[in-house]
Amino acid sequence: MKRQLILTEDGSHTVFLPEMQEHYHSTHGAVNESKHVYIDAAMKQVKPVEEALTILEVGFGTGLNALLTLGEAIRQKKKTRYVALEPYPLDPEIYERLNFGEIMDFPDAGDYLLQMHRREWNFPYYYSDVFLLHKLITTLEEATLQEEVFDVVYFDAFAPGKQPEVWSLQNFRKCFLAMKAGGILTTYSSQGQVKRNMEESGFSVEKIAGAAGKREMLRAKKPS
Secondary structure (H helix, E strand, O other): OOOEEEEOOOOOEEEEEOOOOEEOOOOOOHHHHHHHHHHHHHHOOOOOOOOOEEEEEEOOOOOHHHHHHHHHHHHHOOOEEEEEEOOOOOOHHHHOOOOHHHHOOOOOHHHHHHHHHHOOOOOEEEEOOOEEEEEEOOOOOOOOOOOOOEEEEEEOOOOOOOOOOOOOHHHHHHHHHHEEEEEEEEEOOOOHHHHHHHHHHOOEEEEEEOOOOOOEEEEEEOOO
């Protein structure tokens, strides 16, 4: 897949995939979107847990969500276990040029990002003493997920119109079963069929304000 680096309105990079005519992040601001949708609306909203916070990301992509979560885990001094699913990892010619490290407000962010991409897939590694990342080369459909493991799910696949199979009822049911009671799933999408699939899977779903350039997004909760 031929990918292109694009500068978004907040000064951070995203990646454009010409074959799908799709960006990895909002062109209105990649960092701002990820902070809003996944950190502020999900990670910061989940009830405090005594042990490590467990997060599943559907779509590792540029590593931006993982890097933002690492920064927040360091600030909170909160042990976090992060599992990321990605069937098509970025090539070094793209990830080595990403500028997220220059924008993040915590030390060595750029180095952490490079380590996240360069380290071997399908094995867990610690980044700082609080953050464990386990990248898996797989789709959500093919992934084996244990039940009642995750406190948070970042659903960051390509848009439903581009990858409808990822946004299926079966996949949301899979996420529902893999989450703990009271867990939160967020996504930038507000599509009606996506919301219906979430609700049929068992989630309680609400529309909340979206990031810049998008009026609404979805937040789903697994009932306690």
